[in-house]
Amino acid sequence: MTxxxxxxxxxxxxxxxxxxxxxxxxxxHLVGCEPCRAYLATYRKARxxxxxxxxxxxxxxxxxxxxxxxxxx
Amino acid sequence: MSFWTxxxxxxxxxxxxxxxxxxxxxxLARAAAGDTSALDAVMTQYSGPIYRxxxxxxxxxxxxxxxxxxxxxxxxxxxxGFEGRAALGTWIYRIATNLSLNKRRGKRRELExxxxxxxxxxxxxxxxxGDRAFLVADWSSTPERELLSGESRRLIEAAIDRLPEHYxxxxxxxxxxxxxxxxxxxxxxxxxxxxxxxxxxxxxALREQxxxxxxxxx
Numbered sequence: 001m002t003x004x005x006x007x008x009x010x011x012x013x014x015x016x017x018x019x020x021x022x023x024x025x026x027x028x029h030l031v032g033c034e035p036c037r038a039y040l041a042t043y044r045k046a047r048x049x050x051x052x053x054x055x056x057x058x059x060x061x062x063x064x065x066x067x068x069x070x071x072x073x
Numbered sequence: 074m075s076f077w078t079x080x081x082x083x084x085x086x087x088x089x090x091x092x093x094x095x096x097x098x099x100x101l102a103r104a105a106a107g108d109t110s111a112l113d114a115v116m117t118q119y120s121g122p123i124y125r126x127x128x129x130x131x132x133x134x135x136x137x138x139x140x141x142x143x144x145x146x147x148x149x150x151x152x153x154g155f156e157g158r159a160a161l162g163t164w165i166y167r168i169a170t171n172l173s174l175n176k177r178r179g180k181r182r183e184l185e186x187x188x189x190x191x192x193x194x195x196x197x198x199x200x201x202x203g204d205r206a207f208l209v210a211d212w213s214s215t216p217e218r219e220l221l222s223g224e225s226r227r228l229i230e231a232a233i234d235r236l237p238e239h240y241x242x243x244x245x246x247x248x249x250x251x252x253x254x255x256x257x258x259x260x261x262x263x264x265x266x267x268x269x270x271x272x273x274x275x276x277x278a279l280r281e282q283x284x285x286x287x288x289x290x291x
Contacts, residue, residue, distance in 0.1 A: 002199025011273040035201045035208035039193070039280075045213040046280035049220055051248040053229040054241070058124035062138050066120060069142055070112055073149065 001029040006036050014044050101161070105149050115148060119162075122250060123169045129245030130173035130238050140172045147172075166250075166260045170242055177238045188237070191278040210288030225287070232282040240275040247272050 006029045012018040013026055030037050103111035120141060127140035147168050194202040201208050219225065233241065239261070246257045247268075254272075258265045 002195075003193075003201045004195045004199040007193055007201075007277075011269060011276065035205070038209045038211040039201075041211050041213035042284055043276060043280045045220075046283050047248055047276050048217070049229050049283070050233060050244060050276065050279045052217070052221055053226060054129050054233055054245055055249045056125055056128040056134075056137075058121050058141070059134075062124070062134075062141075063120060065138070066116065066141060066145070067113075070116065070145055070149075071109065073107075073146075 001025050003029075003033060003036050006030070006033070007039060010040060010043055014040070014047065101148065105151075107149075112145075112149070116145065119165055120145075122162075123165065125249060126166060126169050126242070126245050127173045127176075129249065130170065130242050131176050132234055132241075136176045137173075140169060140176055143172050144169050163256065163259050166246065166252075167262075170246075170260055174238060174242070188240070188274050188278045191281040192274065193277065193281075207284070207288055210284055212284065212287035215287065220287075225283075228283065228286050229279070232279050235282075236275050236278060240271050240278075243268055243271045244275045248276075 006026055009018065009022065009026065013023060018026070030040065100111050100114060104115050123141050123144050124137055127137035127144075128134065131137050131140065144165065148165070196202050220229075233244075236244065242261055243257055246252050246260060247254070252260070254265045254268050257272075258268045261268065
């Protein structure tokens with residue numbers, strides 16, 4: 001497996017949906033490839049950070065306005 | 074050797090959109106008929122997720138608020154005719170996605186960059202191309218609390234802003250709402266393969282922008 005092939009399938013690995021045989025092949029590549037290990041670690045972290053920052057909760061005052069809006073229909 | 078972290082061991086996380094129950098159908102019919110308690114129940118369950126998705130796509134609180142109101146207008150206007158071929162959540166997410174994308178039409182495109190320059194490049198033999206110090210830069214042990222505040226948080230916000238809106242839609246539905254690729258494909262009206270590609274590219278673009286900033290400190 002090359003770095004290109006490894007990075008192309010990292011999403012399935014990180015999401016836990018990669019077939020076991022392919023995951024084993026990827027892990028063999030990762031053992032010997034420091035750049036891909038760094039890529040995996042930072043990809044995983046970027047996914048978590050992106051989700052945390054993109055998660056916007058609806059402000060309470062907006063919820064109250066929505067309630068009033070629906071009551072007025 | 075395994076590179077799994079405890080929280081990401083196989084077995085896809087996230088909720089599944091349940092199919093429409095008799096209760097859902099009745100709730101929708103009553104909401105559409107103007108029953109305030111039914112509408113309140115729909116609002117309690119769905120206003121938060123609709124807002125998260127609308128804000129994730131539009132990146133604007135006023136636009137997201139309008140989308141939420143418009144989604145509820147559609148629920149009231151069309152809810153009674155909903156036949157339940159899709160899960161209720163899928164139907165509502167689809168309305169919210171379409172309205173959010175419409176809201177974005179013609180706006181802020183100058184912020185959005187081509188993702189190509191944020192994706193990894195390779196040598197002819199398939200190894201990564203680029204300066205080795207950059208390729209092995211690993212900032213992932215930086216505490217999350219530090220990364221989610223101050224300059225780093227602004228950087229992540231800006232990186233999300235620069236994603237094309239269809240990519241942000243997939244990112245929010247998968248990584249924030251925790252839906253499966255199949256569910257997201259139904260919502261955005263695309264193939265599972267296209268959803269997977271978009272999600273992977275969006276995450277790689279985020280990773281690249283963070284690494285360019287944080288990798289120097291690693």
